[in-house]
Amino acid sequence: MGSSDVRTVSMDNSIRTDDRILKSAGVTLTATIVFWLREPIGGALCGARKAEPTAMANVKEVSVTLTGSAEAAPACAINHSVPAVVFAHGGYMGNYFHDFADSIVPLYRHIVEKLTMYEIIDLDKNDRVLCYPHVFVGLHSHDDLKVDPARTPNGYSTADYAEFIRMAYSFERESAIRMGEQAGKKPRLLLIARKGTRKFTSVKEIDRMAEELSYEVVVADAKFEANVSEYAATVNSCDVMLDVHGSGLNNFFFLPTNAVVIQVVPLGNLEGMAKDDYGDPPMAAKLHYLQYTISQEESTLSERYPRDDPVFRDPDSIHKLGWLAMANIYMKKQNVKIDLNRWERRRRRRRRKAAAGDDRPPSSSLLFVSRSAGGGGKMASRLRLTRNANQPRRFRFVLLILGCLVVTVTFLVVSKPQALVLPKLGFTPSLPPPPSDHDVVNGDDHGIEGAAGSESNNFPSLGEESLQEEKKEKVADSTPKEDTSIHELTEESGARSDDLNSNQDELHDRLTLPTVSNYTIDDRTQADGEKSQAPERKPLCDVSDGRADICEMDGDIRISGSSSSVVLMESPRTEETEIWHVHPYPRKGDEGCLKGVRKLAVKASSEAPRCTVNHDAPAVVFSTGGYTGNLFHDYSDLLVPLFLTARPFDGEVKLVVTDSKSWWITKYLLVLQKLSKYPVIDLDVDKEVHCFKQVTVGLRAHNEFHIDPKRSPNGYTMIDFAKFMRSAFSSERETLLNIEDLAARKPRLLIVGRKQSRVITNTKEIVEMAEELGYEVVVDEADAGSDLARVARTVNSCDVMMGVHGTGLTSSVLLPPNAILIQIVPWGRLELKATQDYGNPAKEMGLGYLEYSIAIEESSLTEKYPRDHPVFTDPLSFHNRGYHVMRATFMDDQNVKLDVRKFKEVLWKALEHLIQ
Known part of the structure; x- marks a missing residue:
């Protein structure tokens, strides 16, 4: 009786139905079903909408009783050797939708002659006791008009039901x-x-x-x-x-x-x-x-209501009035x-x-192509659609x-059984991408710096969370009477662990504690007892964001690498020195990460070192410490935030870097050169005092691998970021080719390879199957140590990209618009995480997104655990034991052997989306 849609009762043995006794006793129930056991188990409503009182008001309740006494049951008048299904024909019957959703679909297995070889028994008119060896009371029902194969006998599906109807x-x-x-x-x-x-x-x-x-x-x-x-x-x-x-x-x-x-x-x-x-x-x-x-x-509502009526301006307010109010306006009028x-x-x-001389129809042309032996494969034999480049989006x-x-x-x-939805709909509902974890460099190593045995070792690990009190300190100044306020922007949830992988990966599954500023300016008491009011000035740093602290200054700003300070010069008459301690890396609250990030002192003071180099362009100060070397974090922590922070200057900005890693600067040099017309300033080795008129310390960052247009300068989106990245690498393809061109060029499929965990062990078979479908297949590894320019060219040349959940999928940012990303989700209830990490960003970048969750039989875990192990029967129990246990089991210890027949349908669907 556990379904939220319907209550069902299934019984075996000697079951008797009797309507006569109930009528003679004046009971309002339709029938009693008696089973030879002991105690009553309550009533059952024989309809598929148990939680809807309006529907159930038209459905009579059936009492199901268990008894151990033969005398308590009426004698059988008719014995049946076949099972019975008891259901109601009340509820919402008479509405086409509910006829299918509530009655015909739930009766799928057992439209009249095709479901049973026997006459239908009307319990309302029957006055005899009917006896059966097996009875179902109620109907199995899933979602409206759909059959869930995972919950049906023999794996029946909606397609099977449609075939049955025909x-x-x-x-x-x-x-x-x-x-x-x-x-x-x-x-x-x-x-x-x-x-x-x-x-x-x-x-x-x-x-x-x-x-x-x-x-x-x-x-x-x-x-x-x-x-x-x-x-x-x-x-x-x-x-x-x-x-x-x-x-x-x-x-x-x-x-x-x-x-x-x-x-x-x-x-x-x-x-x-x-x-x-x-x-x-x-x-x-x-x-x-x-x-x-x-x-x-x-x-026609425009004939009933003025243009500024909430009916048009705020439909949600009509919905909030309830279903009847909404239906009365939008459905009935x-x-x-x-x-x-x-x-x-x-x-x-x-x-x-x-x-x-142009005889094409307004938005597209149709042409038929004969099958030829040379080139094009199966795609050349298909009817092809050429989309007009000037076709309006709506x-x-x-x-x-x-x-x-x-x-x-x-x-x-x-002739493939997959659906196509107009671009207005997208592929799936989008969810905002919350934090998630990611493996280090495709889960195989510690990145370039780890492989070299240097630079990465200074990253401590994460573990159990703990809240540290915010630290305050008084700094002595040359003027004893002056008060100094200190602001520690490092209240963090700290932890310990064993390795760098844990350090970089646990971040997404931990709560980030917001920094609470202790920014204060003490009022000074004058001799007459009145307080002198300090001039109002906006604090140097904004600590309101949960992910990053941003300090923005205008005026005479001096940056000294040797003293790790950024000073805004103020008048000598200013009695207050304002100091903030900032980690210029967008992982606020992550102590393990920030221990690999240099802390800078940002202050407003009347004392500062003398300028040795003056700049006309503004500066953005940030760190390349933290989790750099992990492809996902390179994008999520640095490239996307740098785009948000530096791109509005249109190249007229100087990038000042601390914790600089030469290999990282080299790897992303084309991107940095696209953001700034000037060489990068390494604050760690530069001994000069650089003076600017405008400085931003820290990087703006939203959710993981995500841009919120409402919070970004110029309304930037992930589409803008993807376009920027393609332009940085001079990628040739800004749009997919029309389907017409697939006769001359096969669609290219990129399979993202992996080295250790979550490896596709039958890649060769997948390549052969894809080639039979008409794909040109490329297998490549998009790891952090790769030549990014080469990876960019490869990815951008492809129409479809597929890979198992992992950092290599981050390179989807380099795909041309409307290309398809296929994410393969390993076993272990990782679907939500996979969608948040790579599915939502893909859709936000204007890509098509398909997701394939493997079955138990496609997981290498079957070689390590028996089928009744909680790994298969209760994956969530591993999630409940903590991130490290979940990761070790489902991410670090699992490979994938794809079912070629099932995955073929996914590649077909990708082809159909390309046609769109």
Whole structure:
């Protein structure tokens, strides 16, 4: 009875159902099921919506009783030798969505004649005692309109259910039209014309336009009282279904495999609900899916409400009023009037271009390519789509229809059961990437400095967290009467461990304690007892951010490497000296990391060393200590924060580095030269006193490998950062090639290799399979010791990049926009971490993202542990024992042997996204 959706009871032995006794006793229950044991186990509601009182009000409760007395049970009137399934036909029946979601889908295994060879027994009309050897009370139900293979017998899926439905109605079509094989035959478009709300107000215009695009159009209304068999046959004869969000879309189950479902989403922030209800289920049923959200001008709500009404301006406020209020406005009062004028304007432009010799349709061209022996492989035999470079990012409806034709026939020829969602939807919902852990240089070594046996040894390790009190100190000054305030910006959660790997990796799974500033200015009491007010001045340093402290100064600023100080000169009359101690590395609160970072004294004072070098450009001061050498941290701790802090100066800035590592500067020199027109100043070896008019100490940093546009200068995004990185390495590809070009050039697949843990042990088999699919395959290791310029060229030349979870995936920043990143997630409940570390950043950089979680059989852990070990039965117990235990088990001690057949589907899906 553990499901949140439905309560079920399964019984074996002698079970009896009796409605007669209950009626004679005046009991309101429908039936009693008696099992020969001892005590009552309560009631069961025989519907698939146990947590919804409105639905359950129309469902009678069944009492399930266990008894050990034969006399307590009524005598059998009819004995059955087959099992029974007891369910209710109340609830929300009569709504297409709920007919499928609540009744037909849950009854999958056992639509009437196809589920049972026997007549249905109506318990409401039956007055005899029925006896069975096995009974199910209630229906198994997963998500709405979906079947979860992991929770079903024999691994049944939504695709299996759709196949069962087509078989139940003896449909002739199992697959949609193949344009290249059925010359002269038009694809059929089913336009569902609703009679109530959310209907198209321009059905005839849409019909005419679709026919001009070579569709054969069928207009039908999905009436509930219609003959389901006839309507289902109509749906099955079509290749594309188009409807506004509503229960009529449930008929997608009748469509043939590889058909396309187009859902038009009304105004009102309904995209998430629409995709959950009618986007994900069709994809699970091996259909393709397109979603179009209407604009304000395309909603009839504009005829009811003024433009500044919250209905348009703040839809979320309507949602907060509850489901009924939201549905009453956005579901019951809204129709859709598609804007066709824009299509007409584009058509006129196309006619003018056609007269000039360009006869392509407005947004794309179709062409058929014959299979040839030379080059192109399977890709050359596919129908190909060329996207217009000037195509607007937001499709109006008519352009969508045209795109649907192109995408539909393309997918139908490819004939792969994966879904395509418009760019507006992305691949998956994005979550903000919180901190996560990462292995050191692909998990194999300690990086360049570790391999050399130097520089890395000064990094202590992390372990148990402890909070240290903030330290205060008084600094003696030449004027005894002057007060000095000291600010320690180093309140840290410190710890100990054994190795550098732990030091660098545990960071993401630990809480970072914010620094509490003790910034104070003591008021001085004058002889008359009144306090003199010190001039108000903004503190030098901002300590409000949880990840990094930033000190910004304007004026006469002097930096002395020998004294580790940054001084803002003030008037000699100033009685106060303000001092802050800062680690210019964005790992605030991480003691183990910051012990490898030089502390700088940032102060405002009337005394400072004399300038020996004057600069006109401003300066940014930062450290290359900490976790440098780990590819992920090179990006997350330095390159992304440097982009946020230095890029706004457009090269007119000088980079001042402490804890400098020559190999790191050399490795990322092209990036540093893109940020600054000047040589890097090494504060550790430079004996000069450098004077600037503007200085920033520390780097701005947001979440791991992430940029928040609301907090970044100029509204920078991860897309901007990726573009910047590609330009730094003079990468040639800023966009993917059109699918048309794949006939001449195969799509390139990069497999990121690893040396030790999380190695793909059957890489050779994956390469062979990928090549059979038409990929050109490249295997490379993108570790920290690599020639980054070479890695950049390799990555940028590829269309798809795949690898097991690890730092090598950070190089995805160098992929061209719209390329695909495939992350393979090892066994051990690491999906959330994998998505946060590399999935969300990939999507934020404008990449497509696919994730593949391996099964137990694909993990090398099966060679070390029995199948009933908690490693397999309870992976979360290892997480609960601490990060080090989890990492040692699932990350450092696991390799991957991919199921070639299963992973082939992932590479197919990547090809389909490339077509998009």
